[in-house]
Amino acid sequence: MSDGRYLLDASALLAFLFQERGGSEVAQILDHAAISAVNLAEVVAKQLDCAVTPEAIRHNLGDINLPVVPFDETIALETGHLRRATRALGLSLADRACLATARATGMTVVTADRAWGGLDLGVAIEVIR
Numbered sequence: 001m002s003d004g005r006y007l008l009d010a011s012a013l014l015a016f017l018f019q020e021r022g023g024s025e026v027a028q029i030l031d032h033a034a035i036s037a038v039n040l041a042e043v044v045a046k047q048l049d050c051a052v053t054p055e056a057i058r059h060n061l062g063d064i065n066l067p068v069v070p071f072d073e074t075i076a077l078e079t080g081h082l083r084r085a086t087r088a089l090g091l092s093l094a095d096r097a098c099l100a101t102a103r104a105t106g107m108t109v110v111t112a113d114r115a116w117g118g119l120d121l122g123v124a125i126e127v128i129r
Contacts, residue, residue, distance in 0.1 A: 012128055014043060035066050082100055
């Protein structure tokens with residue numbers, strides 16, 4: 001993976017938490033990573049869908065201690081502007097929020113979503129599987 005700070009997409013953090021393929025790559029960069037507030041919400045929701053208890057979620061996320069990038073007005077506006085450029089790939093609001101956060105912070109996005117590998121949005125993207 002490249003040098004610098006990383007912004008984890010929900011899919012990347014979930015790969016790590018659920019010990020899926022690509023999770024070991026995420027483990028190597030956790031000390032240099034952050035997550036957007038929107039993607040953190042997505043991670044929590046997915047874990048609840050998989051019957052992980054709220055207490056276990058708090059414990060797991062607390063152990064990781066990832067910095068959380070707030071979803072502010074600037075990032076919200078950029079998220080909306082990315083809809084047109086990403087619509088053909090079916091990217092969700094959370095996906096666009098991750099990309100907008102990366103644009104605003106200059107971080108490299110780390111994702112498990114292969115479709116992102118072909119995006120040309122002025123954001124460095126690393127696909128873990």
